[in-house]
Amino acid sequence: MTEPNRPTELTCDDVRDLAGSFVLGALPAAEADAVRAHLATCPEAHAEVAALGSVVPVLDLDAAAVGLEPPAGLKGRILAAAAAEPNVAAAVAPVAAPATVPAPIPIPFPSADLPPERAAVKPRTSPLAWTLRIAAVIAIVGLVGWNVLLQGQLTESQQYQASVAAVLQAAQQPGAVAAILTPDGGTGSGIAAITATGDITLAMHDLAPTAGAQVYEAWAIGSDGAPVPLGSFQVGRGGTGSLDAESVPASAGLIVALTLEPDAGATTPTMPIISKGVATAAG
Amino acid sequence: MSESSEPLPLRVSTPVDDADREVLVRVAAGDLDALEELYDRYKTMAYSIAYRITNDASLAEDVVQDAFLGAWRNAAKYIEGRGSVKTWLLSIVHHRAIDAIRRRRPTSELPESTDAPPAALTAPDIWPEVASGLDAEMVRGAMAVLSPPQRQAIELAYFGGLTQQEISERTGVPLGTVKSRMRLGLLAMRGFLAAAPGRDDATLGTSTP
Numbered sequence: 001m002t003e004p005n006r007p008t009e010l011t012c013d014d015v016r017d018l019a020g021s022f023v024l025g026a027l028p029a030a031e032a033d034a035v036r037a038h039l040a041t042c043p044e045a046h047a048e049v050a051a052l053g054s055v056v057p058v059l060d061l062d063a064a065a066v067g068l069e070p071p072a073g074l075k076g077r078i079l080a081a082a083a084a085e086p087n088v089a090a091a092v093a094p095v096a097a098p099a100t101v102p103a104p105i106p107i108p109f110p111s112a113d114l115p116p117e118r119a120a121v122k123p124r125t126s127p128l129a130w131t132l133r134i135a136a137v138i139a140i141v142g143l144v145g146w147n148v149l150l151q152g153q154l155t156e157s158q159q160y161q162a163s164v165a166a167v168l169q170a171a172q173q174p175g176a177v178a179a180i181l182t183p184d185g186g187t188g189s190g191i192a193a194i195t196a197t198g199d200i201t202l203a204m205h206d207l208a209p210t211a212g213a214q215v216y217e218a219w220a221i222g223s224d225g226a227p228v229p230l231g232s233f234q235v236g237r238g239g240t241g242s243l244d245a246e247s248v249p250a251s252a253g254l255i256v257a258l259t260l261e262p263d264a265g266a267t268t269p270t271m272p273i274i275s276k277g278v279a280t281a282a283g
Numbered sequence: 284m285s286e287s288s289e290p291l292p293l294r295v296s297t298p299v300d301d302a303d304r305e306v307l308v309r310v311a312a313g314d315l316d317a318l319e320e321l322y323d324r325y326k327t328m329a330y331s332i333a334y335r336i337t338n339d340a341s342l343a344e345d346v347v348q349d350a351f352l353g354a355w356r357n358a359a360k361y362i363e364g365r366g367s368v369k370t371w372l373l374s375i376v377h378h379r380a381i382d383a384i385r386r387r388r389p390t391s392e393l394p395e396s397t398d399a400p401p402a403a404l405t406a407p408d409i410w411p412e413v414a415s416g417l418d419a420e421m422v423r424g425a426m427a428v429l430s431p432p433q434r435q436a437i438e439l440a441y442f443g444g445l446t447q448q449e450i451s452e453r454t455g456v457p458l459g460t461v462k463s464r465m466r467l468g469l470l471a472m473r474g475f476l477a478a479a480p481g482r483d484d485a486t487l488g489t490s491t492p
Contacts, residue, residue, distance in 0.1 A: 017466075018462065019466055020466030020469050025441065025444075026450065055469045058426075059442075060370075060374070060377055061373075061417060062425075063442065064328035065331070065419055068331045069326075069327055069330065070326050070330035074326070074330075074347060074348060078348050078351045079315055079318065079319060079322075081348065
């Protein structure tokens, strides 16, 4: 590319001769670079190059007109991959959109007043809708992750990103359910996935740090209304926490909730719920 | 040279272009719903182009994923005024697909300098917009003006990822002829588009050879 190992100074006539090949990408790298170098310095405008180049996208439109549908699963994979990779431009370049960073709350949420609609559209849209909701949350927690990182709390941030990825992966397993936890009487948002075999993974952010023996305890609340303890974790200055534990098996409608307990080992909540979400089919 | 030395002033901002730009601003801000919208709008076109180039369903799928993730990462770098979002996005798909087939090609077929990537692998050149407002009939019409040899040369280059030298070797046609087929073919398409009704471009209608 930069090695001038052969004389590639082109004349204007050369460039005109090569214009079609150039705009179609049919020149070896050295020759294409020689054309670009000429165009950058030549006093003549060489408008013919742009004139031919402007036609090239029409070739793509012709190919596009065939109308082949991509496989249905591709969209979910793309959105999941995008969700797992915070959009750097949004996170790092405040000049691009200082005011358009999404507000952390509210998150589109499958609240309890929507079940009829969900039942009606479930067969086609439910798994994908879930992927999207998870993706939306991760976009947000991704930004939070960046902020944490910028504060120098690299390790915690990395752990958190890893736990988010683990939740996402668990949510994609067949039969898994997922819940988006939103603040309910406290602070703390996040996502949880429960697999068909009864493993829960949970990633939370924006939690108040725990002090002393304090722990956040996660609970599964089934249709009988009785909370089942899932496990506990502590939270440092970064406000993030995660859990990977045994759970009750996945079922739609299960509520995942967090309480801040004075110490580990509670078998029934002694403190009010601070964040919760309802699980729906994800896989 | 007096022939066709002006770019076509066909830059027409359609309502679709404006809507696309709005979506892309949201994509740049990290909005996954916007990425989904963009995908829904262009998945079929993107996959069709990727399949045309790779001729392989699973590779085409990888290319489309790669391209939309590229758009996700680079949405903030899209420059308004250099072309529609559609052209920008489809050109990303195109270039990723060409990258993919060039990587796959046996090394014996690669051009002599394997360390220097072909031009398309680096920064795609961006041309003034012409494609955005075209309907299917115009596209078909523009393709139909190509002679079969012109069409073959252009397709081997643009969809086959071959260099002009490779096209010459593969078809047994002299290099100079390959070059002029590509150039005259594009020129003919341009002439058709310039002369088409609805294009305020009468002064450029003389370029068809």
